[in-house]
Amino acid sequence: MNAPHTHLPRHLLTLDGLxxxxxxxxxxxxxxxxxxxxxxxxLDGIAVCTLFFEPSTRTRMSFTLAAQxxxxxxxxxxxxxxxxxxxxxxxxxxxxxxxxxxxxxVVRHQDDGAVAALSQHVDDGTVLVNAGDGRSAHPTQGxxxxxxxxxxxxxxxxxxxVAIVGDVKHSRVARSDLQxxxxxxxxxxxxxxxxxxxxxxxxxxxxxxxxxxxxxIDGADAVMMLRLQxxxxxxxxxxxxxxxxxxxxxxxxxxxxxxxxxVVMHPGPINRGVEITDEVAxxxxxxxxxxxxxxxxxxxxxxxxxxxG
Ligand code: CP
Numbered sequence: 001m002n003a004p005h006t007h008l009p010r011h012l013l014t015l016d017g018l019x020x021x022x023x024x025x026x027x028x029x030x031x032x033x034x035x036x037x038x039x040x041x042x043l044d045g046i047a048v049c050t051l052f053f054e055p056s057t058r059t060r061m062s063f064t065l066a067a068q069x070x071x072x073x074x075x076x077x078x079x080x081x082x083x084x085x086x087x088x089x090x091x092x093x094x095x096x097x098x099x100x101x102x103x104x105x106v107v108r109h110q111d112d113g114a115v116a117a118l119s120q121h122v123d124d125g126t127v128l129v130n131a132g133d134g135r136s137a138h139p140t141q142g143x144x145x146x147x148x149x150x151x152x153x154x155x156x157x158x159x160x161x162v163a164i165v166g167d168v169k170h171s172r173v174a175r176s177d178l179q180x181x182x183x184x185x186x187x188x189x190x191x192x193x194x195x196x197x198x199x200x201x202x203x204x205x206x207x208x209x210x211x212x213x214x215x216x217i218d219g220a221d222a223v224m225m226l227r228l229q230x231x232x233x234x235x236x237x238x239x240x241x242x243x244x245x246x247x248x249x250x251x252x253x254x255x256x257x258x259x260x261x262x263v264v265m266h267p268g269p270i271n272r273g274v275e276i277t278d279e280v281a282x283x284x285x286x287x288x289x290x291x292x293x294x295x296x297x298x299x300x301x302x303x304x305x306x307x308x309g
Contacts, residue, residue, distance in 0.1 A: 008305050011119045011128040014137040015179040023183055026301045027147050034147070034297035043072035046307055048104035049097050051077045052131065053090060056108055058268055058292055059131045059140070063106045066299035072307075075102065094118055098126055104307050105129070112136040127306040135170050141267050142176030144298040146184060148291045149222055152263045157184040163216045163258075164189065166226030166248060166275050167197045168204070169237075173267045174226055175203060182206065192216035193226075193248060196237040213248055220258045225250055225266045225276050241274050250276045255285065263287050 007022040015023070032038070048067040050060050060076070067074045075097070079085075084093065094105060105128045107115045112134035119128045132138040153160055162181060168174045168191055181189050191198065191207045198209065210216050217223050228244060238244045250264065264276075264286045272278055281288060 008309060010306070011115075011130075012139050012302055012306060013116050013119065013128070013130045015139045015142045015176050015183070016137070018139075018179075018183065020183050023143070023146070023180060026143055026298070026305060027150060029301040029304070030143070030147050030294070030297040031151075033300045034294060038069060038300065039071075040069065041071045042304055043067065043070040043307055045073075046104065047073040047075065047100070047102045048106065048303065048307070049075040049077055049102045050106045050131070051090075051094060051097070052106075052108040053079045053084070053114075054108045054110050054132065056131070058295055059108065059138075060106075062292070062295040063129075063131065063140075063299045063303075065296050067104070067303055069296070070300055070304060072104070072303070090114065091118060091121055094122070098123060103127065104303060106131045108132045110134060129302055129306065132172050135172050136175065138172040138176045138267075140295070140299055140302055141173045142180040143302070144291055144294045145173075145177050145224065145265060145267070146180045147294045147298055148265065148287050149263070151290070151294075152287060153221060157181070157186045160186050160221045161188040161190065161219060161259075162186050162222045162224065163192060163220040164207075164224045164226065165192045165213060165216060165250065167228045168193050168226065169197045169199045170229035171226045177224060178203065178207070190216045190220065194238065194244075213250075213254065214257055217250075217254065217258045217262075220262055222263050222265060223250060223255070223258055225264065227267065227269060228271055228275055241271075245274050249274060250280050252277065252279045252283065255280055265291055268292065 050063050052060055064074050103126055108131040115130040115133045130137055130139055164174055189207045191204050191209050192213055266288050270281055
């Protein structure tokens with residue numbers, strides 16, 4: 001099966017501005033991969049490195065599997081055991097790996113804009129994928145969330161009411177999801193969280209914004225819960241985890257307010273008992289592990305499009 005022309009930029013740094021046809025082409029390709037239609041030699045002879053300066057389980061492992069399934073040579077860079085510990089910069093690290101012949105870099109970094117900044121210094125023929133930078137963007141999470149939503153609810157996003165709940169302010173996932181949902185024409189996007197965890201920078205334009213969780217999920221077709229990102233949070237933004245759970249935790253009782261066939265999503269890792277209960281996370285409406293499964297297929301589509309397209 002040949003890859004469709006996807007009109008992708010050279011690097012995948014964000015979903016902001018990615019045209020509808022490119023986004024859809026990636027989802028179509030990812031669906032084919034999810035169904036097992038792929039060429040195990042598609043990236044034969046191409047070296048791909050996961051260059052992570054922040055921890056990860058899902059993104060890093062699924063990019064590794066994705067690259068391996070397409071036949072790439074895969075290197076996993078671990079900042080904690082690398083010369084980063086001796087003070088080597090991210091750019092020097094990347095340039096040294098590039099000098100070894102690595103052509104694809106999947107980069108996660110704690111700083112907003114770090115991956116875009118690195119992309120200014122790479123050789124022709126080298127491509128970068130943003131695997132999450134600060135609070136800014138996590139484009140492949142946005143794509144896998146859209147694939148999961150599409151599998152569950154069909155292609156007509158105009159029919160959908162989607163609620164995004166929790167720590168939106170610190171969430172690169174929320175930003176990428178919002179961009180993708182707008183591009184795909186979601187009918188209504190509701191955003192809910194305490195005022196202290198909602199961004200005031202225009203991120204939420206066009207959304208219905210509320211601090212009332214019951215109102216946010218009332219009749220919703222999909223409830224996308226976000227992780228409370230304590231590592232990025234200043235002190236005092238939430239009173240206590242118990243208070244947060246009481247006001248913004250998704251429980252089975254609360255979920256009854258959503259549409260009867262509503263689906264529940266979460267990018268992981270989950271703070272069980274904080275933003276979501278075990279009963280909901282592991283319940284019949286949860287697509288959380290389906291999201292993880294789809295992550296491999298989406299990342300295969302992205303690597304193929306950038307490295308072979
Ligand atoms: N959803 C996500 O990015 O998970 P990881 O931090 O484990 O990669």
